[in-house]
Amino acid sequence: MEILERDQTVRLETLMSLIETSESTIRRDLDELEAEGKLMRVHGGAELRQGLQDELTNQQKSVKNSHEKARIAEVACQMISKRDVVFIDAGTTTEFLIEKLHHLDVTVVTNSIHHAAALVDKGIKTIIIGGTVKLSTDASVGQMAVEQVNQLNLDKAFIGMNGIDNDFLTTPDLDEAAIKRAVIANSQQTFVLADASKLGQKAFVKVDTVDKVAIITEKCETAVLQELQKKTRVIEV
Known part of the structure; x- marks a missing residue:
């Protein structure tokens, strides 16, 4: 302890x-x-054990399950095609996805200043969502950010999530939940990148139902994963 x-x-x-x-x-x-x-x-x-509204900072998250996150990101990268317009959420698992992007003719929309800088360094066409920056996760949030997302049509989106139970995707923060919800609504396909520690967890705010997304996660024998496979597409790495 x-x-x-x-x-x-x-x-x-x-x-x-x-x-x-x-x-x-x-x-x-x-x-x-x-x-x-x-x-x-x-x-x-x-x-x-975290409280429903507790959330680690990006720095704390970055040291957790890094090997598993890298494998998940590698599989996620294979879902991206040339000329796709994709959204990449702020977060540590999605940061690994940016590292995997090489020489792809894509446009990336992100709500992370950190991600945007990394994408520009790679020479990838980048659109950054504005708004209030949440310091602990480096995410642009708020009504301005939601309105910008709602103006877009996205081919694919890749987002993180704090909790995934049998029915809902959840996160501790109301503002981040609003962004993720808007992204799911405006994307043809949304992939949630989540290591096994997120399965069976429940955070404060419901983002959406699990059937609205595909989930890329680790292979593991859990009741939650078996239940999720009945309701949505689950890609195990």
Whole structure:
């Protein structure tokens, strides 16, 4: 719990090394702590349980599940065709997608100053959505941003999400939820990029129903993933 308070997340291998005990013992202890509501079990370890309105900063998110995010982004990149107009959401998983974009004749719309700068450096035609910048996630939000998104027609959109349960996509922030909702409504196809830690989670604000999007995530044996596969397209990496 001290490690989780400090780092927000911990892997099984780390605990096995620190505590010098078996994987089965660690798993059993983590299950007990989860039952007590002290943490949340995720693929390969555990993370600190967040409140419905809690949200990590981009800096904190960037160190979590980076290998899995990179694999998800690689598959997402394969969904993009030449001459597509795509939206790329602010966030750390979508940042990996920008790294994978090479020599594609595409136009990218983004609500992230950080993403826009990276895209321009790559020589990719970039349109940036304006509005109030949310400092913790580097996202342009607010009514101005929503109105700009509503003026666009997008071929594909790639967005992050804090929580995906059996029915809804959720995020902690009302303003970010409004942007994501507008993007889904104005895109022919929307892909949610989410590592396994987001599955089964529920945040404060409902963005949309899961059937409105395709979900690119890790292969994992969870009841939530099996339920999602009945309702929408799930691409496992």
